């Protein structure tokens with residue numbers, strides 16, 4: 193992806209290119225104005241791939257916000273916030289296929305501010321609690337996120353009575369692998385998959401292919 197003068201990238205408005213060019217003659221960097229008021233020169237590649245989205249104020253807010261509010265960045269809510277962002281935006285996270293890979297996103301003010309996230313969902317220290325989405329196909333956004341125990345989450349997700357994985361259409365079989373099935377035109381199609389995350393990803397793909405969405 194290319195950027196040009198006038199584009200917005202996160203908090204940055206892309207201004208004029210600097211005089212320096214790369215060896216191949218393309219633009220090396222742009223003068224940018226950040227929403228916080230700072231001016232900053234940003235490498236054109238880092239803008240194009242969205243690696244840089246502020247003058248640096250975004251990262252500073254995240255870290256200082258966490259310290260100021262709760263003293264430590266290893267508290268339960270902070271780790272939950274980080275985990276949520278990682279599942280949705282880091283393709284190397286092992287759960288990414290079930291979150292970011294399926295288009296699950298995080299409400300932008302929560303991405304930008306841990307403080308804002310806590311204001312909206314509340315600060316909990318009970319170790320049994322973790323973040324739960326009320327509509328499991330929905331995003332992490334106000335109204336769809338709460339703190340819940342593992343039991344409450346499982347109940348929320350419970351599929352059929354004979355389902356032993358908590359995910360519709362994915363059943364653990366006697367061999368320890370998973371049977372992924374979907375009903376199409378009254379006929380049941382089943383495929384066997386070794387890994388649970390692969391099985392869930394397959395089920396979601398089949399839902400989209402045959403039903404057109406993950407919300408039949």
Ligand SMILES: [Zn+2]
Pocket residue numbers: 203226227228229230246247248249250
């Ligand atoms: Zn800034």
